Amino acid sequence: MSTIKIRRALLSVSDKSGIIELGQALARHGVELVSTGGTAKALRDAGLEVRDISDLTGFPEMMDGRVKTLHPVVHGGLLAVRDNDDHVASMDEHGIGAIDLVVVNLYPFEATVAKGAERDEVIENIDIGGPSMVRSAAKNHASVAIVTDPTDYGALIAEMDGNDGASTLETRKRFAAKAYAATAAYDSAIAQWFAFSDQGETFPKTLPVAFTLGDELRYGENPHQSAALYLPRAAGARGIAQGQQLQGKALSYNNYNDADAALELVSEFRDADPTVVIVKHANPCGVATAPTLIEAYRAALACDSVSAFGGIVATNRPLDAETAAAITEIFTEVVATPYADDEVREIFAKKKNLRLLLTGELADPARPGLSLRSIAGGLLVQSRDAALIDGDLKVVTKRQPTAQELADCRFAWTVAKHVKSNAIVYAKDGSTAGIGAGQMSRVESARIAAWKAKDAAGKAGWDKSRTIGSAVASDAFFPFADGLLTAVEAGATAVIQPGGSIRDDEVIAAADEAGLAMVFTGMRHFRH
Known part of the structure; x- marks a missing residue:
């Protein structure tokens, strides 16, 4: 069936934005409105005629509203294939009327978690009847329209206005796809809460992940690649994706x-x-x-x-x-x-x-x-990688670092954490002097960083490179003394590195011979 006249609609929403306007549009087309609890009250308060779900099913809402739409009259009216004679006969035998439109959005589970609610309240905000109706309607989208997003109300109204109160198959297919994505994301949020918050798992057997499309980007890392930005559904995320852009063309993938x-x-x-x-x-x-x-x-x-x-x-x-x-x-x-x-x-x-x-x-x-x-x-x-070196560092050389050297070591180490490995960072007086990144050999990173510092000094007109008297950070241990000796040649006087190499003694001896102060962090910061 391509075009289906909407004669009966079931409305049950937690987010009531736009529901009055939708109800009024449906009534204008002579649609019978069936609703539940707070949604029914909101529609009636707006002067609309509404049939209670309990009147349709013959059963009252019970168990604090946990059971109200879980009934054969509801799901039979949603799942019946309209051109299947056996289905139609079953509907006639059991007094089941067809439901042509379902408008549902689910209990605010994620918002409840975000506000720090107690466990019992979180559990009560797991919707059961809503997802069941959504899935039934979406499965039978050949005959039933399912709307889960209030931003789609306008499109539905416009389609009904242009088709004498009917919905088209293409729209029903689009709404069905969106409905299954909504229930999948909802279930993902619940599974995440159970796994991470309730059970304290780090790596659950199944990793539930759901993101919402933020924007399609012009292209990916290269022009022949497509790309998009997806945003987490959970409230409170803070990062570059949540930044407010005030001017300039749209951000690219890069x-x-x-x-x-x-x-x-x-x-x-x-x-x-x-x-x-x-x-x-x-x-x-x-x-x-x-x-x-x-x-x-x-x-x-x-x-x-x-x-x-x-x-x-x-x-x-x-x-x-x-x-x-x-x-x-x-x-x-x-x-x-x-x-x-x-x-x-x-x-x-x-x-x-x-x-x-x-x-x-x-x-x-x-x-x-x-x-x-x-x-x-x-x-x-x-x-x-949220580790910080807020504890004491282990001095492994004969010479202790000065207060300034230690401060520069900490600064260089913080920067090195964010440099692609193999990473070498020279720092002096609270600023980077030279950065070597992404090399296959650590000694090459040390050389590149020193060369860039020397080049910077030449461009700035300084009489010497800022690596002279600097601290140098290595994101992982020096496997040989050659990387350290390169830093010595560049003029570094202090070193910060994780330690842990089988040649640590050799590296420490080289530092002592050069008069360097060196501290071990006991942790590394690879970044690939």
């Missing part, structure tokens, strides 16, 4: 990926002095903390002004006009900041292609969570 890397790193400094992060191709190319944001930006930019061109800038403090003006002096793809006042917005408005994102309060870098990555034929899942 923009999101790079901006996420910048925001995750700057969030490590959310309680620190003004800090600026500059990222290019998901790797930081400059990071600095200073008394003012403009000082931090200039120091971060000086680390690698070449790579910063076309990069992403993130700040841990609201932007000021002076820093905003400095950022616009070179081409920047995205600026992410907690807040920007009118003066800052006016400065950026002159750069039409620059995307400005307001992130609000930065997320806690130590927050728990799972990291998901697809591989061919499967999905890799791990806990977030």
